[in-house]
Amino acid sequence: PEGFIQNAQQSQSRLGAGGRLSLSYLRDNDQITPAWNSVNPELAAKLLGQDSVSELVELSEEIKTNASGFKPIELEYALSHDVSVNENTVKASNIAAFLEGSDPLLKNEVVVLSAHHDHVGIGRPDSTGDAIYNGADDDGSGTVGLLNTAQAMLVAKKAGAGPKRSVLFLHVSGEEEGLLGSRYYSDHPIYPIENTVANINVDMIGRVDKEHEENKDYIYVIGGEIISSGLDSLLRSANEATVNLDLSNRYNDLEDPNQFYRRSDHWNFGRLGVPFIFFFNGVHADYHRPSDSIEKIEWEALAKRTQLLYTTTAMIANTENRPEVDNREFIEKTQEGN
Ligand SMILES: [Zn+2]
Known part of the structure; x- marks a missing residue:
């Protein structure tokens, strides 16, 4: 939908914010924190086929109260995502x-x-x-x-x-x-x-x-x-x-x-x-x-x-x-x- 590209671009700077420092001698490549992205509530409502944010909130409440009844919905949109891992070495002293x-x-x-x-x-x-x-x-x-x-x-x-x-x-x-x-x-x-x-x-x-x-x-x-x-x-x-x-x-x-x-x-x-x-x-x-x-x-x-x-x-x-x-x-x- 309209706004998606713009929103995605705005989020770029926050991509990968889940990454964090770890000690090099304990580094385990399996533990690299996955990158994440977020969209605003209006866009999320659109993506999930809801007419408004309040409908989205209702849907979310419904799912929370009846988690076992949750069924995935197929969306009309697909998201492609290229992951690049950046590594920086930071020195610190005790x-x-x-x-x-x-x-x-x-x-x-x-x-x-x-x-x-x-x-x-x-x-x-x-x-x-x-x-x-x-x-x-x-x-x-x-x-x-x-x-x-x-x-x-x-x-x-x-x-x-x-x-x-x-x-x-x-x-x-x-x-x-x-x-x-x-x-x-x-x-x-x-x-x-x-x-x-x-x-x-x-x-x-x-x-x-x-x-x-x-x-x-x-x-x-x-x-x-x-x-x-x-x-x-x-x-x-x-x-x-x-x-x-x-x-x-x-x-x-x-x-x-x-x-x-x-x-x-x-x-x-x-x-x-x-x-x-x-x-x-x-x-x-x-x-x-x-x-x-x-x-x-x-x-x-x-x-x-x-x-x-x-x-x-x-x-x-x-x-x-x-x-x-x-x-x-x-x-x-x-x-x-x-
Ligand atoms: Zn403290």
Whole structure:
């Protein structure tokens, strides 16, 4: 029909938008994402022989309510589609800083702190025309938390109060593309995974969600008690000794529909049996929008969460026995077959 060619041309730029980055050493040609195209509702109605968009909507509802009664219809139109696959190599870097532990034996074990330094870049503009996605909370806040923790730990070490175990401050890339940087690290660890006693990941710790506008002294904890009772008790002691935040376990459930326990970089440690804690302030209206900007950061909340990050790390680094993965459900659901 009229408009089809024009519409198709307009869609050209969006063709293949399903393609995405993957790690070259894991590349599997069978997994190339198929290209896709879309048409506007008016054109879709025409193609399917409907007189209007509302008829199209009705048809779609009918099919949804009686999916088993669906019968394909032969159309008068055919679509030809030439597929070309473009491959680009994109280089990205993880940045790691190492603080050696003070104990001659325990320094061979390492606590890994992680935060991702990438965000989603330049994208679709918002209503003000702003197309730069700042990522101040996601995950500017976490990277700043890591840098401050590193700085404080270095001061402590110089004063003779450094951690007994070593600490690795790992700023990873490619999180938004599918946890690529942390996947790479966990497949090519600088220090053996067996000697990695825990991972603490911070991804969005600078904001306050709707539920906590009245009480900003909180943080969602994911991991911890659903993996390791030892790690959980270290976290609680660290919290009680310092900032006393409300440690919310709202999302800390292997059955949680959001699946936050798999959704940031900690998972690449968790999948290998390394106990983890993920600190997270919850989602907000600026999530993955240009408006995730620095003026909206709640500095006091960020500072308190960073103190909790520091103290928890220090306690894990100094505890006599490393925390073990001892939660049955976690082991059964995530570790079997690995
Ligand atoms: Zn993030």
